[in-house]
Amino acid sequence: MTKLNTAMLAATTALAGMAFAGAATAQDTWRIGITQNNVGVDSYQTTYESAFIAAAEANPNVEVVVLDAGGDVARQIAQVQDLIQQEVDAIIIWPTNGQAVIPAVREAFQSDIPVIVTNSNIAEDGFPFVASFSGPDNITQGRRAAEIMCTRFEDLGIQDEAQIVQITGQPGYTTAIERAQGFEERLPEVCPNVTLVESQPGNWNREDAQRVMEAFLVQYDNIDGVYSGDDNMGVGALNAALAAGRAEGITFVGATNFAVGYDAMGRGEYWGSIYQSPVDDAEAALQTALDVLNGEDVPFLNYFDTPKITQENMDQYDRPVF
Amino acid sequence: MTDSRAKALGGLLARQGILVAFVLFMVGFALWNPRFIGIDNVFGVIRSSAILGVMALGVTFVVIGGNLDLSVGSMMSFSAIVVLDLHENPAFGPALAIPAMFAMTMALGALIGFLVGYLKLNSLIVTLGMLSAIHGLTLAYSGGQNMDIANQQATWFGVFGRGTVAGVPIPVLMFGGLALILAVILAKTPFGRKVYAVGGNGTAATFSGIPRARVVFMTYLISSFCVATAGLIQASRTMGAQNTVGQGMELEVLAAVILGGASLLGGSGTVFKTVIGVLILGFIQNGLLLAGLQFYAQFVVTWVIIILAVWLDIAAKRGRLWSPIA
Numbered sequence: 001m002t003k004l005n006t007a008m009l010a011a012t013t014a015l016a017g018m019a020f021a022g023a024a025t026a027q028d029t030w031r032i033g034i035t036q037n038n039v040g041v042d043s044y045q046t047t048y049e050s051a052f053i054a055a056a057e058a059n060p061n062v063e064v065v066v067l068d069a070g071g072d073v074a075r076q077i078a079q080v081q082d083l084i085q086q087e088v089d090a091i092i093i094w095p096t097n098g099q100a101v102i103p104a105v106r107e108a109f110q111s112d113i114p115v116i117v118t119n120s121n122i123a124e125d126g127f128p129f130v131a132s133f134s135g136p137d138n139i140t141q142g143r144r145a146a147e148i149m150c151t152r153f154e155d156l157g158i159q160d161e162a163q164i165v166q167i168t169g170q171p172g173y174t175t176a177i178e179r180a181q182g183f184e185e186r187l188p189e190v191c192p193n194v195t196l197v198e199s200q201p202g203n204w205n206r207e208d209a210q211r212v213m214e215a216f217l218v219q220y221d222n223i224d225g226v227y228s229g230d231d232n233m234g235v236g237a238l239n240a241a242l243a244a245g246r247a248e249g250i251t252f253v254g255a256t257n258f259a260v261g262y263d264a265m266g267r268g269e270y271w272g273s274i275y276q277s278p279v280d281d282a283e284a285a286l287q288t289a290l291d292v293l294n295g296e297d298v299p300f301l302n303y304f305d306t307p308k309i310t311q312e313n314m315d316q317y318d319r320p321v322f
Numbered sequence: 323m324t325d326s327r328a329k330a331l332g333g334l335l336a337r338q339g340i341l342v343a344f345v346l347f348m349v350g351f352a353l354w355n356p357r358f359i360g361i362d363n364v365f366g367v368i369r370s371s372a373i374l375g376v377m378a379l380g381v382t383f384v385v386i387g388g389n390l391d392l393s394v395g396s397m398m399s400f401s402a403i404v405v406l407d408l409h410e411n412p413a414f415g416p417a418l419a420i421p422a423m424f425a426m427t428m429a430l431g432a433l434i435g436f437l438v439g440y441l442k443l444n445s446l447i448v449t450l451g452m453l454s455a456i457h458g459l460t461l462a463y464s465g466g467q468n469m470d471i472a473n474q475q476a477t478w479f480g481v482f483g484r485g486t487v488a489g490v491p492i493p494v495l496m497f498g499g500l501a502l503i504l505a506v507i508l509a510k511t512p513f514g515r516k517v518y519a520v521g522g523n524g525t526a527a528t529f530s531g532i533p534r535a536r537v538v539f540m541t542y543l544i545s546s547f548c549v550a551t552a553g554l555i556q557a558s559r560t561m562g563a564q565n566t567v568g569q570g571m572e573l574e575v576l577a578a579v580i581l582g583g584a585s586l587l588g589g590s591g592t593v594f595k596t597v598i599g600v601l602i603l604g605f606i607q608n609g610l611l612l613a614g615l616q617f618y619a620q621f622v623v624t625w626v627i628i629i630l631a632v633w634l635d636i637a638a639k640r641g642r643l644w645s646p647i648a
Binding site: 011039040041042043046132171197198201205206207210211212214219232235236239243244258259260263301322 | 338340355357360362363366370374459465467468470472484556559560561562563564565566567606608611612614617
């Protein structure tokens with residue numbers, strides 16, 4: 001709350017200052033408002049917020065109003081309306097819900113305030129009102145995970161008989177759907193003889209993933225690979241396999257490399273993942289907003305790169321902070 | 323002779339309708355997929371159910387006492403996060419982290435017990451409020467970060483979630499042992515009878531000299547003790563936790579307790595039946611996974627099976643499948 005007040009105070013002071021300075025210098029400082037999804041619910045979002053504030057502080061031409069919707073759609077809509085009232089120059093939104101926030105986004109659009117969507121995109125109906133989307137490309141993440149898995153199977157010489165299972169994120173959640181889609185599209189292209197025997201959701205929850213993996217281990221005598229929608233669930237699957245004494249022969253591939261996944265890779269238990277940094281995510285969102293405000297040519301889908309990370313190249317990456 | 327035997331069988335069915343439903347359901351799934359009743363799978367399911375189950379044991383006391391506890395999910399997240407954090411704190415270590423976590427969790431239980439028991443506030447409102455208050459407390463405590471045990475090989479903390487004794491997983495033993503102790507307390511002690519009395523008719527109980535407030539307070543204390551135990555198993559099993567790990571479990575716990583046959587109005591239910599309720603939910607989840615059913619269909623099928631089980635229970639009690647009067 002203190003942080004929020006300080007940011008608002010700074011923003012209001014800046015506004016007053018600008019009013020006195022006149023229109024000519026007003027463009028020197030941009031006021032950007034952000035409404036986030038649910039800070040504090042996981043380490044990714046917590047790190048994102050601090051990185052965003054740090055990036056804004058490092059840039060003398062930016063004043064930010066940092067808000068958090070606490071996962072509540074109604075509160076987020078009210079926050080967008082507040083930001084419109086405050087006449088910020090641009091609004092960055094991390095949607096709590098891809099569909100429900102569209103009317104608020106349209107309102108901002110009609111008030112000539114550019115809206116930048118960050119991390120997870122809103123539904124397609126809302127695209128006309130959005131200046132740019134900045135975030136990870138989840139379909140590419142899924143495709144890259146399939147490539148990591150396939151390359152590993154080729155190294156092991158089992159690319160013609162391997163059987164794998166998939167543990168997806170929360171059903172209905174865009175990130176979960178897109179990662180699974182990318183993985184399922186790419187796998188038959190690179191490894192046509194690998195069979196994906198079953199997919200079940202682990203709900204972004206390690207305990208759920210562990211339970212699903214236990215059932216898979218009972219059901220299937222041969223599992224050569226597990227693809228999980230994020231490393232948190234991947235480590236749950238790994239725990240189940242370790243408990244059953246079957247982790248040795250299984251290639252675990254995840255996404256959103258968490259510290260636990262990174263450590264498990266260091267121990268040689270977990271094979272690979274996709275490196276997605278909340279710091280990159282936050283910095284890309286701010287940069288996209290600035291590019292839009294400065295009238296630069298910004299692609300509508302402005303992805304930041306999320307590279308492959310495996311046991312072989314992990315020393316090139318820092319241990320994730322979340 | 324046959325007539326009296328049939329009557330005895332009918333009586334058994336009437337008393338244990340939910341058990342019969344459970345057996346039918348197990349046989350059905352086993353015929354579908356023989357791996358379902360493999361010893362590894364059965365232990366696996368009971369071990370996964372142990373977390374929900376231990377929580378349900380405590381909530382059984384609260385519900386029989388005529389109250390509700392919707393805060394158990396948040397409270398379990400709290401205890402898991404706290405025990406992991408203290409475990410990583412060099413000043414504590416596992417041996418001190420566990421009792422400290424139990425004390426903190428039970429302090430929350432005591433607060434709820436005080437509000438509902440002594441101040442006689444509505445338990446639905448109090449525990450609904452505590453659901454979000456404790457969630458906030460957990461987030462403030464952890465700063466929103468996931469908690470993980472950094473060096474998992476160097477600690478004996480994993481024993482509660484991953485260990486076995488003579489082939490039986492320790493969570494199963496803890497669930498079973500706690501169920502046994504609580505069953506004896508509820509069925510065989512004066513305190514247990516007071517819980518039924520207070521839940522059945524609070525006013526009558528008070529006039530009979532039963533300290534209603536203290537009994538209600540104790541049910542919440544027992545519930546928070548069970549939640550702390552569940553948090554310990556959870557934290558030990560995954561060696562890490564998100565702030566939201568118990569989110570939504572309060573309703574699953576309540577479903578298990580009610581499915582077992584405890585009345586939401588208080589005054590009836592047993593520990594044994596709650597255990598059956600927990601196992602039904604656990605085995606449904608596992609059975610549908612092994613059947614390879616599409617996830618979206620699982621929601622619907624789970625609901626159908628629960629409705630069938632409750633119907634069988636009711637039908638057995640009144641001796642016919644349907645009745646125009648209650």
